Amino acid sequence: MKEALYELSLIQAQQLIAKGVITKEDYLEGILDRIADVEPHLHLFVDFDPQALRTNCSKLSAVSSNLKPNKPLLGIPIGVKDIIDTQQLKTERGSKAFKGRIAPKAASVVQSIEEHGGLVLGKTVTTEFAWRSPGLTRNPWNLAHTPGGSSSGSAAGVASHCMPAALGTQTLGSIIRPAAYCGVVGFKPSFGTIPRTGVYPLSPSLDHIGVFTRSVEDAAYLTSFLIQNDGIDFPHHSPLPIPSALNLSNWSDAKTNMRSPKIALLKTSKWSRVSGEQQQLIDKTALHLSQSGADVSVLDLPPSFDCIWDMADTIQFAEAAEINDHLAREEPCRISSLTQTLVMKGLNVPMLEYVKAKRKQQELIARFTQCLRGIDAVLTTPSLGEAPKGLEDTGDAIFCTPFTFLGAPAITLPAGYSSNGLPLGIQLANDWGSDARLLSVAVWVENALRKFYTPRNLELKL
């Protein structure tokens, strides 16, 4: 059985370990074997220590204390994007300026993983500071194509079965887009649900933490252990907006129990930029879901939402400049020209434009909720099409930006292939705080699409 261990989903692995069918050490070895095979070609990791991992894995005990009697992530190795602080492994933030940096403390989200029995598998490649300057990771479906960014190593790592799940972050489209390019599930919960303490910020008004997995249920299961109020980030967000419905038991039957979810097709004014085959995929998906019993409608957002892309840029540029201005001036040779340009753009943002964008963001978050009344999920594209060729450009985030700007939960699922054999995805989203409903719809959609879409086996052409 050992050969196939790395193909288990997170929940499958967790259950087999919990029941004693496999040991956590065996599972880890299966993962390590897989990584040994593909890492030289995919370049997933910036720091990775198999020996230390084996030690950490053996030390894990199923029962830690009376307070946490069982560990729902026991023995699950999880890839962690390199802008997220960890204690044993380096956190270089994709930057030469932080070469060799050891964080003083693990990020809150990493602490959550470890408290629940999970393992930090390795630090996955990120673009520099989660902005655009790419790392070395390649797309497992075609090594000549980008895996997308900025959470490149996490998306490619889950796609290539080197890890059952990974952490990423999204400021505009850094989870949804690489997940779609690599043919995996990417989920970004509502703004404010997973604390970002110990994560290098790009734009605090937009930065979200999220997960990569190979199924919606895995994404929901993992996320349910990451949501908390750590008392540091999002001090206003208490108590947490997502109910315990995120526990697996609550929706293991959602795919069969949900009847006729109300799904709204949202194309936005940017639709003409989407590739022909990606447009077709979304249109076909809408029809397939309708045939499966969904109540599908077309949603037009009012013109007041058209400012979203400009306002998101304004906020991101200004906040990135505030964070990185010193660094860009003090270490100009160790900061990429793309990041230098970002800081420059930020420094040129007029103050009133930034204040206005922040105010508009709050207004539109509320208005989005009004627009989605009676709708269970929005259906749109996660990307303009397949992963672009080459590693320089990590792709366009314009269909991810609205939901990041609106702090809205969003998820992408694989739903087809391009003529070049690269994966294509769909994106589902909802308004702020509707995470549990979105995930229920996504499980239903994932199940409904099985009639129309057959996942292909990934054959790495090494």
Place this chain on the structure above:
Amino acid sequence: MKEALYELSLIQAQQLIAKGVITKEDYLEGILDRIADVEPHLHLFVDFDPQALRTNCSKLSAVSSNLKPNKPLLGIPIGVKDIIDTQQLKTERGSKAFKGRIAPKAASVVQSIEEHGGLVLGKTVTTEFAWRSPGLTRNPWNLAHTPGGSSSGSAAGVASHCMPAALGTQTLGSIIRPAAYCGVVGFKPSFGTIPRTGVYPLSPSLDHIGVFTRSVEDAAYLTSFLIQNDGIDFPHHSPLPIPSALNLSNWSDAKTNMRSPKIALLKTSKWSRVSGEQQQLIDKTALHLSQSGADVSVLDLPPSFDCIWDMADTIQFAEAAEINDHLAREEPCRISSLTQTLVMKGLNVPMLEYVKAKRKQQELIARFTQCLRGIDAVLTTPSLGEAPKGLEDTGDAIFCTPFTFLGAPAITLPAGYSSNGLPLGIQLANDWGSDARLLSVAVWVENALRKFYTPRNLELKL
């Protein structure tokens, strides 16, 4: 009995009306008589219509629907600060530029009052846009002194027994300070608890709605009906952070049940600016509370909090400029020079300074919670001393600013008199979200101070 009706507290009046001991019409007439006597001298209102009020009062029915079987504010007339939109009365925002303006819709907070059976008594005088350019209201304790600002009419109105309660807003110190100057209770709950939809903004990152009453219990009772998520303002704040503990029943016994509340005396680096008699009042209060059984300690905040005053200015100036820049340019003759200066200052705020102040605000809110661990309330001064002489200067807000910047609940209670016979107050505060605990401590303190402080009858020298 009619002569004394206007002296009833909110809860007294509410109970007598509910039990049928007095009619709501009689109560209103008592209030109207009082207003007729003092309004020519105090100038509380900018819009006020006794005839319409009588009609509205008679139309009120105790039972409205199955959904809201009883109306806990039935027949209670409440003063509403003139930056808060109402439907029948004008909302001029203290500005010549909005002379005669009728709002399209009542503010969410006004809707809450009306849904619970309360009446909008009249629009109370505010400084222009709740900034510094004063209105005509005078301090009822001495007509030559300011009532404080910006919620001038609300503070003076409650102090002069023209209303049992009034709404105000606080961006730096516009509730706590005038309440202290006028010898009444002023309470500002945590940021994000009372939605500001329909309230003219001064600085959305700092603007709070709060109440004026003549007792802590009245403040708690009224506030409990104003807290809601209206789906427009604070879309992230859901569900609400304040439990139903705000219902009166939960703490009518708090004053006797609370044992040894932990109270921390906080003087800050600005203490030397406080008048001698105000310093003495706070020191004496700390001793009195200790003698009454409180566990009183001294709190020093870390130096990282010293930036609060500058950062609050940065945020307020920048946001006020973003809101009023157009107005200041298009209507220069109808905007006061103080507001013109505010806008000018705002336009000169460097963008990075604003972004940094917003980021620091979030950091310090979380750090404040850590600093207050194990403390039930902070004790400090609400003002530098008695209400300043003259009407031009509405007084200094520096001891209110920290709690507004930190989104923290704060309350002032009257606790003594200056040598000039003007009221002096104390201020109690807590960290964000600890409103219920703060109010419980405040009830206890109010009760404990009765041994050491005898409220004087207000004798208007007309």
